[in-house]
Amino acid sequence: MRFSHQRESIQSIVYSTNSHPTADWVFQKAKKVVPNISLGTVYRNLKQLEDVGLIKTIYDGNIARYDWNQAPHDHLKCKECGELIDIELIDDDVRRKVKNKYQFEVDDVKMVIIGTCHKHKNKGK
Amino acid sequence: MRFSHQRESIQSIVYSTNSHPTADWVFQKAKKVVPNISLGTVYRNLKQLEDVGLIKTIYDGNIARYDWNQAPHDHLKCKECGELIDIELIDDDVRRKVKNKYQFEVDDVKMVIIGTCHKHKNKGK
DNA sequence: ACTTAATTAGTAATGATTCCTATTATTATT
DNA sequence: AATAATAATAGGAATCATTACTAATTAAGT
Ligand SMILES: [Mn+2]
Ligand SMILES: [Mn+2]
Ligand SMILES: [Zn+2]
Ligand SMILES: [Zn+2]
Numbered sequence: 025m026r027f028s029h030q031r032e033s034i035q036s037i038v039y040s041t042n043s044h045p046t047a048d049w050v051f052q053k054a055k056k057v058v059p060n061i062s063l064g065t066v067y068r069n070l071k072q073l074e075d076v077g078l079i080k081t082i083y084d085g086n087i088a089r090y091d092w093n094q095a096p097h098d099h100l101k102c103k104e105c106g107e108l109i110d111i112e113l114i115d116d117d118v119r120r121k122v123k124n125k126y127q128f129e130v131d132d133v134k135m136v137i138i139g140t141c142h143k144h145k146n147k148g149k
Numbered sequence: 150m151r152f153s154h155q156r157e158s159i160q161s162i163v164y165s166t167n168s169h170p171t172a173d174w175v176f177q178k179a180k181k182v183v184p185n186i187s188l189g190t191v192y193r194n195l196k197q198l199e200d201v202g203l204i205k206t207i208y209d210g211n212i213a214r215y216d217w218n219q220a221p222h223d224h225l226k227c228k229e230c231g232e233l234i235d236i237e238l239i240d241d242d243v244r245r246k247v248k249n250k251y252q253f254e255v256d257d258v259k260m261v262i263i264g265t266c267h268k269h270k271n272k273g274k
Numbered sequence: 275a276c277t278t279a280a281t282t283a284g285t286a287a288t289g290a291t292t293c294c295t296a297t298t299a300t301t302a303t304t
Numbered sequence: 305a306a307t308a309a310t311a312a313t314a315g316g317a318a319t320c321a322t323t324a325c326t327a328a329t330t331a332a333g334t
Contacts, residue, residue: 026300026311047291062314067291069312086211086321087290100253113246121238122262128225129265137247140254151280151331172321187283192322194281211290212321 025076031069033057038070038079044089044099044108084108098134102141109141150201156194158182163195163204169214169224169233209233223259227266234266 037053038045045053051066070090073079082089082099089108100109118133162178163170170178176191195215198204207214207224214233225234243258 028300028312030313048289060314062316063290064292064315065313083208083210085208086213088211100247100251103256111247111251113243113250117242118238118260118262122225122236122264125238126225126236127267128262130262131228131265132263134261134263135243136259137243137253137255138257138259139247140256142252153281153331155282185283187285188321189284189323190282 025072028069030054030058030061030065031072033061034066034069035073035078038073038090039092042093042110044082044084044091046087046089050090082108098137100137100139100141102144103138104140104144107141111137150197153194155179155183155186155190156197158186159191159194160198160203163198163215164217167218167235169207169209169216171212171214175215207233223262225262225264225266227269228263229265229269232266236262 033054034050037050043049047063047066047070050070051061051063054061054066070079070081074081074090077094078092080091080094082091084101093110095112097110097112100111101107102109118135119130122128122130122133158179159175162175168174172188172191172195175195176186176188179186179191195204195206199206199215202219203217205216205219207216209226218235220237222235222237225236226232227234238260243260244255247253247255247258
């Protein structure tokens with residue numbers, strides 16, 4: 025894989041935010057640096073970056089989001105504002121439990137907490 | 150919501166399998182009962198059935214799958230054959246932990262275990 | 275039977291993502 | 305620095321899942 029300005033930009037854009045951006049969000053940002061970059065290039069590079077292990081893909085409903093954070097962690101999906109927020113709570117327990125209870129080969133445990141984030145205090149009730 | 154043969158069929162098809170079928174799979178089956186049912190009807194009814202709480206939608210990557218099983222449970226996604234298999238391990242712990250640690254309103258915890266199902270014993274190594 | 279509105283089939287439209295291809299840019303080699 | 309080999313790109317077409325639209329049909333209450 026050889027150097028490209030496009031890929032550099034795309035990577036640094038993903039690394040610049042904690043918002044788990046979509047391909048299109050990255051595309052909009054990237055255009056400010058590489059004006060006539062194409063959406064296909066963004067997708068292709070995001071995939072490459074994932075293949076090399078520089079970013080991770082998170083499927084949020086039916087849309088792909090990208091995460092620079094390689095550390096094993098989970099996410100809170102706020103049903104008020106839709107944001108996807110990092111949380112670390114890692115049950116290494118879970119891994120063990122499944123392994124013991126079902127003899128499955130466990131590679132990863134993906135957890136999404138559906139709830140309401142701190143921005144919406146005193147709403148319901 | 151009034152009666153329709155289409156909806157009846159669609160519901161019974163979803164209820165007939167543990168495979169977490171896609172809309173298209175349901176569509177293929179449904180055609181055998183209602184030959185000129187349309188895919189749109191399948192989608193519309195799946196959504197209605199979900200609204201009424203008769204089925205649940207699971208997003209598997211970027212494709213929707215449907216589950217008759219209302220009981221809180223999690224899934225194993227087999228990376229060999231792609232199947233989505235029910236598992237019950239429900240950490241009610243998790244719910245408590247998040248609540249205590251972050252003061253989030255937690256509505257649901259969705260967990261997907263990525264791994265290899267029993268059909269692929271003695272594969273790797 | 276008559277009326278009303280929900281539901282449908284069929285098809286067009288959408289949105290996200292992937293694929294295709296002629297051109298361009300990077301990198302290694304002279 | 306020029307040359308060659310080929311990875312990467314822009315732009316657009318194509319695909320896939322899903323939703324929207326609409327005239328015709330149908331369930332259900334009177
Ligand atoms: Mn994250
Ligand atoms: Mn299930
Ligand atoms: Zn929020
Ligand atoms: Zn399997």
